[in-house]
Amino acid sequence: MFDVEFLRKLEYLDVVARKILAGRIRADRLSSRRGTSVEFEDFRQYAVGDDLRYVDWNVFGRLEEFFLKLYREEENLHLTVLLDQSASMRFGTIDKFDYARQVAAAIAYIGMSNLDDANVHAFGPDVVKSMGRMRGKGKVRQMFDFLTALEPGGETDLKRSFRRFIGEERRRGVVVVVSDLYDVDGVMPALRYLKSRRHEIYVVHVTDRSEAEPALRGDLRLVDGETGAWRDLTITDALRKKYVDAFESHARGVEQFCRQKEIGYARAWTHVTFDELVLRILKRGGLVA
Amino acid sequence: MSFAAPAGIWLALVAVPVVVLYLLKIRRHRRTVPYLRLWERLVGERQFTTLFRRLQKWLSLLLQLLILASIVLAFAAWTLSDSFLKEESVVLVVDTSASMSGRTAPDDARTRFESAVQRARELVEGRSAEDRYAVVAAGAEPEVLQGFTRSTLRLREALDRLTPTRASGDLPGAVALCRDLLADAEHPVILLLSDVAGGSAPELAAADDVVRWLPVGRSTPNVAIRRFQVRRNIALGTDDLLLVVANESDEPRSVEVEIAVSGNLRTVLPLELAAREVKTEHRDLGAPVGGFLEARLVHPAGADGTPGADGLAQDDVAFAAIEPAKAFRVLLVTRDEAEQAPFLAALEALGPLIDRDETAGTTPELWPSLPPSTIAGYDLVVFVNEAPASLPATGRFLCLHALPGGLPARAAADEQAPQITELDRDHPMNRFLQERSLRPPGARPLDLTAGDVFLSTAGGPVGVVFDAPGRRVVYVGLDLLADLFFLQVAFPILLRNALAWMDEEATRMLEPTYRPGEPLRPRLRLPDDVREAEVGRATGLGAGDGTRERTIVPVRDGRFTFTDTQEPGRYWVRVGDRAYRTTVNLFDAAESDLTMPDAGGPVDPELERSGFLFGRDLWPILALVALGLWLCEWLLFHRRVTE
Structure with missing residues (x-):
């Protein structure tokens, strides 16, 4: 999966990413937190205990009151890729999980090569496996090994998984969720929960054509890929159309929700190559805004 | 089901x-x-x-x-069974009589028989599966061609076996036969597929609820020969022809009748017939000819030159038969030549009726010495004034003023100047005789115990015939020799009448004509030594065509029966060296009348019942x-x- 060709594509993406993100790497990324950088942000009245070094004496000379100058703190970007490893990801004419791993690897690689620290969390219903924060291209092989070792299984429970992630990663940053979002009722609460932690979130909705437009017809026993539960159904063309509409409605609902909550969203069709997808995401700028 | x-x-x-x-x-x-x-x-x-x-x-x-x-x-x-509706036992009676060979209609060249069979096929094909059908052919003799069956195949085969006949139909007989067939049937139906010929079909249908008439054909003009007969007049030495032609249509018709004798056209009679007119024609054919005669109607040719025709061809041809003219051989038994001379002179006056070369005379004394074969060689033996004590068992004898022995009679006392008191006008012996011409000087009446009297005087019967198998005896008790005029006038007439009556056997052996299908039986008993007879026939309606067949039929007790007379034509029976002629003709006014009701007859809606599902091949x-x-x-x- 992560062969030479894959690496070549990653290099290409990295070059393209550098052009797109030129001048905005590292120190250009401003933290929302106030700190000790040189970029002024605001004033506030002095309070007991404040560092006197930050008192604006010019203001004191004119107003005879103590005001502190506040500066925006500059920090490195914390990029986290949350990779869905539920059993449903093992579906599709092109394996969604393989595809998702490639996308995750590409995003992490770009982050790491730009001297940000990147991490990949693979989440399932009960477990969250973390690659650990890495920076620099030298850690790429480790990342690949981590991703290669992942084995999907279990159900999708986004909120539960995100809660575990928050528990482990308190630092704010950019969170890229790569998932098929097969938690129809739980996807929005989960994203809302993640957003509430002030992360910048980007959702990559991995979708395969075979699940968006399933070639099912007739009397079938449908087996759930995650739980193994089954149901006997007679798939009519009408029912199949309903399903297609429902699937599309679900995706559009998530997209609309993301737009409302200022969450980046990209539909990742497996028949679109991962590098093309990542490039599109980068060009759209959502991931690094 | x-x-x-x-x-x-x-x-x-x-x-x-x-x-x-x-x-x-x-x-x-x-x-x-x-x-x-x-x-x-x-x-x-x-x-x-x-x-x-x-x-x-x-x-x-x-x-x-x-x-x-x-x-x-x-x-x-x-x-699918429709037995819950009604199960019927149906007898299809197809009229095969002569009229069914007529045209279905003026504008339909098919015969009525063909139309009837076609209708029967439709009924069979459209019948209910549970209905039993039988097929009866209604010809001269009704015949069951197929008993009750539900098999369409068998019914088709039975209909294929149907053939039209040239005989008169017997629909009442066919219906009676059907009634026997339907004795145990719950829902009997008799379907008559017939024209209205004879009128029996509608009458039968009207008289019996079971009988339903399916009319076949429409009114078609027809002219028919109703009767055609030739009779020899021995007394006059000629052959007389009788022809009756009927126009069976409502329009006048012009026809010609060609009369042919033994295939040679003898005369043509043009006839103008008014609507429904029956015309009778008498013709004198002249000197006796003998043989078969044929009468044929010739219709005017069409505008395009096509031969004319009418509704039924069969009744346009008729046949008649007459025996060839014969010269009788006579043996005169007189007491002497003087007595014989006037009789020989009288025989001479009869001309070709008498075979002079074979006519001879003898005396009572020599009579017993004559061998039987010699006596049998004469057609007539005449005893004058003296008769033997007994007569041979066979032969024909004319006894003048002498009663032979062995007869059921006894001579009474002679009578002088007798007066004729009784003369049977209808008796053949009295033909051409007038009472006033019979004034004999004397007579010898008889006391009879048997015999057929044709002439009587006050003293008793003086003219008697004794008819026994093989022997015919005529007794005339008038004294002919006493009056020469009486001898020369009355005797030839009596002799002619006697010859005609005695030779009646030749024409009486068979009827002059028979209906098609009517058995041909001899009217007289044949001699006991006859064991077989040959029946020949020449049939066919076309001029000069036809088939000739000969059949040997056994003779038992002097009788035989020949039943194969379906075909009109010329028939003859040969017994030994003697041949008797007769003919078979339709001569049935009912069969010749091809008129049908204008309405086309009743249509029974129930007959059309052939359910969409029931009884069909599903x-x-x-x-x-x-x-x-x-x-x-x-x-x-x-x-x-x-x-």
Whole structure:
């Protein structure tokens, strides 16, 4: 999966990413937190205990009151890729999980090569496996090994998984969720929960054509890929159309929700190559805004 | 319900693999989906609770089995019973009489027989399967061609065996026969497929609820020879012809009648016939000829030169027969030559009627010495004034003023200047005789115990015939020799009459003509030593054509019967060296009248009852049902997967 060709594509993406993100790497990324950088942000009245070094004496000379100058703190970007490893990801004419791993690897690689620290969390219903924060291209092989070792299984429970992630990663940053979002009722609460932690979130909705437009017809026993539960159904063309509409409605609902909550969203069709997808995401700028 | 091909039911075994394959077909295939809940949210519980959904797959199987059942029933030639409606026993009586050989209608060249058979076929093909049908041919002798059966094949074969006859029909007899056939039937029906010839069909239908008349044909003009006969007048030495022609239509007709003798055209009679006119023609054919005569109607040719014709060809031809002229050999038994001379002179006056070369004379004394073969060589033996004590057992004898022994009579006292008191005008012996011319000087009446008296005086019978098998004796008790004038005038007439009566055997052996199908039997007993007779016939209506056949028939007790007289034509019977001629002619006014009711006769709606389903071959319908079910199955599946 992560062969030479894959690496070549990653290099290409990295070059393209550098052009797109030129001048905005590292120190250009401003933290929302106030700190000790040189970029002024605001004033506030002095309070007991404040560092006197930050008192604006010019203001004191004119107003005879103590005001502190506040500066925006500059920090490195914390990029986290949350990779869905539920059993449903093992579906599709092109394996969604393989595809998702490639996308995750590409995003992490770009982050790491730009001297940000990147991490990949693979989440399932009960477990969250973390690659650990890495920076620099030298850690790429480790990342690949981590991703290669992942084995999907279990159900999708986004909120539960995100809660575990928050528990482990308190630092704010950019969170890229790569998932098929097969938690129809739980996807929005989960994203809302993640957003509430002030992360910048980007959702990559991995979708395969075979699940968006399933070639099912007739009397079938449908087996759930995650739980193994089954149901006997007679798939009519009408029912199949309903399903297609429902699937599309679900995706559009998530997209609309993301737009409302200022969450980046990209539909990742497996028949679109991962590098093309990542490039599109980068060009759209959502991931690094 | 019945199956014409029950073996086809074995095809039902195909149902087993059909069911097995269907069960295999409806076995659900497992398909893994990434997220089942999305599907479940769409269908909810509806698919699992709707009864129709549950039954849908079984409905599909049911339809497939129904398709198979339709195919099986089609192969088994299933016919649906309509016995709950009415089961009938139907006798198809097809009129095969002569009139059925006539044209169906002026504008329909088919014969009525062909039309009737066609109608019968339609009835057979359209009948109810549970109805029993029988076929009866109503010719001169009604014949059951097919007893009751439900087999269409047998009925078709019976209809194929039907042939038209040239005889008069016997519809009442056919109906009586049908009644016997229908003795135990619950719903008897007799269908008469006939024209109105003879009028019996509508009368029978009107008189009997069971009988229904299906008229065949429409009114067609026809001219018929009703009678054609030739009679020899021995007294005058000529042949007389009688011809009766009838116009059986409502329009005047012009025809010519060609009379041919032994194939040679003798005369042509033009006839103008008014509507419904019956014209009788008498013709003197002149000197006796003998043989067969043929009368043929010739109709005016059409405008385009086509030969003329009328509704029925059979009655346009008629045949008659007459024996060839014969010279009689006479033996005179007189007491001497003087007594013989006036009689020889009288015989001479009879001309060709007497064979002079073979006529001879003898005396009573020599009579006993004559051998029987010599006596048998004469056609007539005349005893004058003296008769033997006994007569031979065979032969023809004229006894003048002398009574031979052995007869059931006794001579009474001679009578002088007798007066004729009784003269039987109808007796052939009295033909051309007038009472006033019979004034004999003397007579010898008889006391009779038997015999046929044709002339009497006050003293008793003086003219008596004694007719016994093989022997005919005429006694005339008048003293002819006493009056020469009486001898020269009365005796030739008496002799002619005697010869005519005695030779009546030749024309009495057979009727002058018979109806087609009428048995041909001798009217007189043949000699006991005759064991067989040869019957010949020349039939065919066309001029100069026809077939000639000869048949040997056995003779028992002096009788024989020849029944193969269906064909009109010329017939003759040869017994020993003697031939007797006769003919077979239609001569039936009823058969010749081709008039039909204008309304075309009643139509029985019940006869048209042939249910759409009942009694028919249902395989085409079953095939359509199978096709329809297949469409239902297709729609059902399509609805199931597309709804």
